Amino acid sequence: MLFVAAACAILKKGVFKLYEDLKKIIAESQNIVFFGGAGVSTESGIPDFRSENGLYHAKSKYGRSPEDMLSHSFYVAQPDIFFTYYKENLVFAAEPNAAHIALARLEEMGKLKAVITQNIDGLHQKAGSKNVFELHGSIARNYCEKCRASYDVDYILSPEACGGPDGVVPRCAQCGGVVKPDVVLYEESLDGDVLREAIAAIENAETMIVGGTSLVVHPAAGLLNYFSGKNLVLINKSSTPYDRRANLVVNAAIGEVLAAVV
Numbered sequence: 001m002l003f004v005a006a007a008c009a010i011l012k013k014g015v016f017k018l019y020e021d022l023k024k025i026i027a028e029s030q031n032i033v034f035f036g037g038a039g040v041s042t043e044s045g046i047p048d049f050r051s052e053n054g055l056y057h058a059k060s061k062y063g064r065s066p067e068d069m070l071s072h073s074f075y076v077a078q079p080d081i082f083f084t085y086y087k088e089n090l091v092f093a094a095e096p097n098a099a100h101i102a103l104a105r106l107e108e109m110g111k112l113k114a115v116i117t118q119n120i121d122g123l124h125q126k127a128g129s130k131n132v133f134e135l136h137g138s139i140a141r142n143y144c145e146k147c148r149a150s151y152d153v154d155y156i157l158s159p160e161a162c163g164g165p166d167g168v169v170p171r172c173a174q175c176g177g178v179v180k181p182d183v184v185l186y187e188e189s190l191d192g193d194v195l196r197e198a199i200a201a202i203e204n205a206e207t208m209i210v211g212g213t214s215l216v217v218h219p220a221a222g223l224l225n226y227f228s229g230k231n232l233v234l235i236n237k238s239s240t241p242y243d244r245r246a247n248l249v250v251n252a253a254i255g256e257v258l259a260a261v262v
Contacts, residue, residue, distance in 0.1 A: 018250050023261045025207055025231045025248065026111065033205040034103055035116045035223065036254070037213025039236060043255045044094040046121055058085070071186040079178060083156075083168045086181065090120065091139055091153060096127035099211065102258035104128035114201035118213065118220050120183050133198040135190055135220050137183035142170070146177030156181065190219065202226045211235040211254035215242050 026032065038048040058066045062085060068074055070090075075082045096104075104127040106112035115124050115132045122140045124132045142151040149172055155161050156170035156179055163171065170179040184190055202208060206229045213236060215221040224232070224242055234246045235254050243249050250257050 018248065019257070019260050021248055022233060022250065022257070025233060026106070026261060029111060029207040029231065031204060031206040031229075032106065032112045033114045033116065033201050033208050033227075034106075034112060035202075035208065035210045035213070036099075037118045037211075037215075037217070037220075039212025040097075040099050040117070040254055041094070041119045041121050041123060042212070043097040043099060043253060044121075044123060046092050046094050046119075047089075058089075067186050072188050075180075075185055079169050083162075083170070087157060087168070090181075090183075091157065092121065094121060094123060096123045098255035098259035100124055100127035100129070102255075102262035105262055107131065113205065114198070116198045116201065116223070118217065131201075133194050133201070135184070135194060135198065137181070137191070139181055139183065141182035142179050143182060144172035144175060144177040145180050147172060147175045149174050151179050155179070198223060199226050203228070205229045207231040207233065209233045209235065210240075210242075211258070213240070214238060215240040 042048055058064060058069055062069060062081065066089075069082065069085045100123050103112060103115055103124065107115075107129055113131065115129050116135065117124060117132060118135050120134065120136050120139050122138050139153050142153065142156050143149065144151075151161075151170075159167065161170040161173070161179065162168055171177065172179055202223055203226050205227060208224070208227045208229060208231070210224065210233065213221070215224070224245075231248070232242075232246045233248045233250070234240055234243060235250045235252065235257050237251060237253060239251070
């Protein structure tokens with residue numbers, strides 16, 4: 001028991017030191033950029049569809065992987081099944097968590113200059129962040145593929161948009177075209193303007209904090225190669241391929257860490 005207690009004390013001391021190091025980096029930085037992945041949203045109860053559970057759900061119910069279900073070719077070929085899966089798995093009523101709130105606070109303090117996210121849930125903006133670059137788009141925005149009319153997420157979920165209670169494919173109220181979510185599907189390219197602005201923010205950053213991502217999904221993970229600033233901080237529950245390049249690595253939940261240091 002004494003050995004276990006001593007080991008826990010050493011562990012807590014180590015974690016405390018990491019948090020103090022991060023506090024110091026933030027205090028001394030005036031141009032911070034945050035880059036986040038699915039781990040930021042899972043703490044708000046949004047499941048990661050690429051996780052083992054998400055993969056199992058897709059395989060067991062549809063016989064396909066999430067990547068197949070959310071590909072451009074599948075969207076074109078089987079829009080009814082696409083929208084059924086999309087509404088079940090990517091549209092959630094969720095609230096910002098401690099990570100979102102801490103980042104909004106850092107922006108309010110003038111330290112955080114940009115949030116770059118792979119998530120499509122809009123929780124950064126809901127928490128109060130203003131300068132957000134959504135690499136993969138947002139469920140909040142939807143547009144008609146024919147006339148480009150814009151719609152919110154409530155519209156594509158409504159029976160009226162889908163031709164009645166049994167319908168699933170949302171149609172434009174103006175021209176009848178299919179209303180597509182403004183999200184980047186597999187086989188589609190990232191938005192060029194968003195990508196350029198995100199790269200510019202990274203290139204100008206003094207400190208880059210990366211959180212809630214394993215950094216294995218490209219091309220988004222490759223954005224770290226544009227960073228040449230002073231401090232690279234990686235916060236993730238597990239190790240990443242970029243750990244050796246970082247000034248500071250914290251293996252913990254992103255919300256827990258940011259709530260403790262901001």
